[in-house]
Amino acid sequence: MTIQQISSFASGEWIAPGEGARNIASAVTGEVIASAGNNALDVQGMLDYARNVGGPALRKMTFHERAKMLKALSIHLGKHKQAMYDLSFDTGATQSDHMIDIDGGIGTMFVFASKGRREMPDGHVYLDGDIEQLSRNGTFLGQHICTPLQGVAIHINAFNFPVWGMLEKLAPTLLAGVPAIVKPATNSCYVTELCVRIMLDSGILPAGALQLVSGGLGDMLDRLTMQDVVSFTGSADTALKLRANPVILENSVRFVAEQDSLNASILGPDAEPGTPEFDLFVKEVQREMTTKAGQKCTAIRRIIAPEAQVQAVIEALSARLAKTVIGDPKLETTSMGALVSNGQKQDVLEKVAIIGQEAERVFGNPEDFAVDGADADKGAFLPPMLFHCANPDAAQRIHDTEAFGPVSTVMGYRDLDHAIELANKGQGSLVASVITHDPAVARQVAMGAGAYHGRLYFNNRDSMKESTGHGSPLPHMVHGGPGRAGGGEEMGGVRGVKHYMQRTAIQGSPEILSAIGEKWVPGAVEIDGPAHPFTRRYNDLQIGETLYTEPRTVTMEDIEHFAHFTGDTFYAHMDQAAAERNPFFPGRVAHGYLLLSFAAGLFVEPNEGPVLANTGLDGLRFMKPVEAGDTMKVRLTVKKKTKRNDEYGEVRWHVTLTNQDDELVAEYELLTMVAY
Structure with missing residues (x-):
């Protein structure tokens, strides 16, 4: 067999193994397949x-x-x-x-x-x-x-x-x-x-x-x-x-x-045999024990169930584990392959011996199991092994010893507080799961165990068809955990x-902050564009480019028409006495959404042009009510530009509405898609 030379890529060059290289054996056959390492x-x-x-x-x-x-x-x-x-x-x-x-x-x-x-x-x-x-x-x-x-x-x-x-x-x-x-x-x-x-x-x-x-x-x-x-x-x-x-x-x-992470899965007190949650719990544990031969940092190491359900869990889980086909991973019939090396196999057996001091093995014999299509003695194969700890309160090693393989321990809890206490005995983990259909159970666990776990995974009959599983870290969510799990966080999107x-605090004038962040800050210089901004293409618009509109007077007829047309006849718009009793209003006032509509009418350029669509608004706030007879005007400023594809980009506009006394009435950010 040709031994593959695994190179390093350093300073732009591939460098073959050299002094200090070590051999790598196949996990399946035990034969040397590669060599890697170079001390130079x-x-x-x-x-x-x-x-x-x-x-x-x-x-x-x-x-x-x-x-x-x-x-x-x-x-x-x-x-x-x-x-x-x-x-x-x-x-x-x-x-x-x-x-x-x-x-x-x-x-x-x-x-x-x-x-x-x-x-x-x-x-x-x-x-x-x-x-x-x-x-x-x-x-x-x-x-x-x-x-x-x-x-x-x-x-x-x-x-x-x-x-x-x-x-x-x-x-x-x-x-x-x-x-x-x-x-x-x-x-x-x-x-x-x-x-x-x-x-x-x-x-x-x-x-x-x-x-x-x-x-x-x-x-x-x-x-x-x-x-x-x-x-x-x-x-x-x-x-x-x-x-x-x-x-x-x-x-x-x-x-x-x-x-290291002694991850736990808790069977909720409501999840009795015969419920979808009980079956889901057993399925999830079995999958986590056998996927990657249990060599997952998120695998379930401790199975926490109500004392009354422990035996049922052992029996149901043993029945599922018995269907595991161990063998050459290339075979389509194989459901669990080998550990990564015989050294890892030996490490798992040593950890199993430690766990066995406090728990009884109730399924899986590492001395007697079948392997399809491979030699069990040469390859790094082990069967799934399930233990039962009858006294998890007195035990220590089941809470601090991780057998990084297809090994897990069942233990019982008296009540939910006890379950939380047992989960937290792991002194920090990447994930704990709770299988329950009771939202109150979920909340109690989140409050009691959240500080000890990087992720809490809840699943039940409502979410199980689309859930990704206890052991699946997702790039959108943080992956990490406190204490024994390392205290770090990975992924989590932008986090x-x-x-x-490096996070840096910057301080200065609006103009300085606008220049650094490439985003217009209120108070920074405003630019008077050569034409209506809605007639200008994305690439021509400048950050800070501003349009001031003519004023418009709001009449009582406007308020009543809008109320009847939309069906929004809230008393603050229609009942003078009731509006005066409201501490926020001087009397009948204009609808906030009427003001937004009028604002659009003031700043929109109606003809076909580079503005393709209004995709929403953010951060809307109403600061001061507008009464009949008040006037309003709009300031529209290019706040931020973001390219989206080869045809158009997003322009974020800062919009302010002021009254006849230049008092701020409303403020928001308008999002539009503008052609290049």
Whole structure:
């Protein structure tokens, strides 16, 4: 058999394994299939290449340009999925496992590409929150901004998801404008290397944006600065060693960790046998125990059920686990493959022995189980193993020992507070799930266990057809957890992007803040355009371009006509005595939506032109009532421009309505699509 040489990609070059390389065995056959590692890598050169070549190239791009880059990468990877599938079988993963890893990783990158286009500006500065008025007259303001760190992100990934684990970190990093050096776990680095090759060969990424270390990092972490980030996934012991690096501590290097997690699933007190929730609970636990052979950071390790239902859970779960077909992952009939290596198999057995000191094994015998199409002694195979702990209050090791494989422990609870207490004994986890049809149960768990868990997953008969599952981190939501789980957060949409950016408080005049944020701030200079702004195309409009309208007088006839025409005959518009008794109104007043309609009539250019559609308004506020006889006028200012596609962009207008005394009556932001 030809042994594959797994290379690193450093400073723009592929470097083959060298001194210090180690062999990698197939999880299925136990035979050596690859070699990876090179102690001679120029790690300082890699850091310099990322900081001096990759970083500037990425920061030159806008958020939207980087989002388009991510989308192009996702599409390109999607065309090469089969090659990654074929290679991944040697990790012990089945075809369905590949889809979680490879398709899930590509899908995650797609989501970040979409969020970058939808939720971030087509610029270089991300505005974090609203303007803060720091002075009486509004000439001195504050704003928080986020800009890309000017260093490099070091991604240290686990063996269980060689593609998803890389892409879920890489997508927000590149979207932020920061280059990455990826270091996958050696046991499955051959899959990661192929994925990196596919991305680099596409020519989509700028030089220096992505580098790969197949093997050890050497002393790279000793060379980091305050502009760098380390994002780690793995064991708590390893995380502690890395986090304690003197350079990381001295330079306050950002350290994001996702580590050991004793995740729990709680069967609600209402979910008795025969209910859809009970069946769902058993199905979810079985799936989490066997998917990726239980090698998931989000897998269910502790099964918490009402004491009266413990035996029913054991019996139902054992029956489902008995249907698990263990074997060569290439076989279509195989439902659970091997662990990633025989070393990992041995580690799980050692942890099982610890758990066995406090719990009784009620299903699965690691000494006697069948394996289809492979040698159980040579491959890293284990059966799903279910334990029962009769006294979870007195136990300790079931709450602090993670067997990273197809292993879980059932325990009973007396009441819901006891269930919450048991879940929290894990001292911090990535996820806890609650299967219940009772909203009160869900709320009690959220209040009692939320502080101990990064994610709470609730499911029942209403949501189960569309739910993604206990163990599925989604790019829209944060992935991480407190305490034992590492205290970090990944993904979470734009929240994940901010890990690779610096939040800075800026203070100054409206004009200064407008220039920095590329977004007009009230009080900044207004520009008198050469023509009505609705006659001007997207590319011609300038930030700050302003239209002042002629005034319009609001009459009692207008108010009554609008009331009868719309059916909005609320007393404040129609009953003088009742309106006067209302502390907000001096008497009968105009409808707020009448004022908006009149405003549109004042500023709209009716003829066909570049304005294609009004897509909504944000932040509408009514400040002062308008009575019959008052006049109103409108100020319309180009606040922000955002490209949407090749035909048109979004123009956000700041709109104010004032009365005859120049008092602010209403304010909002109008959104329109305008042709280029």
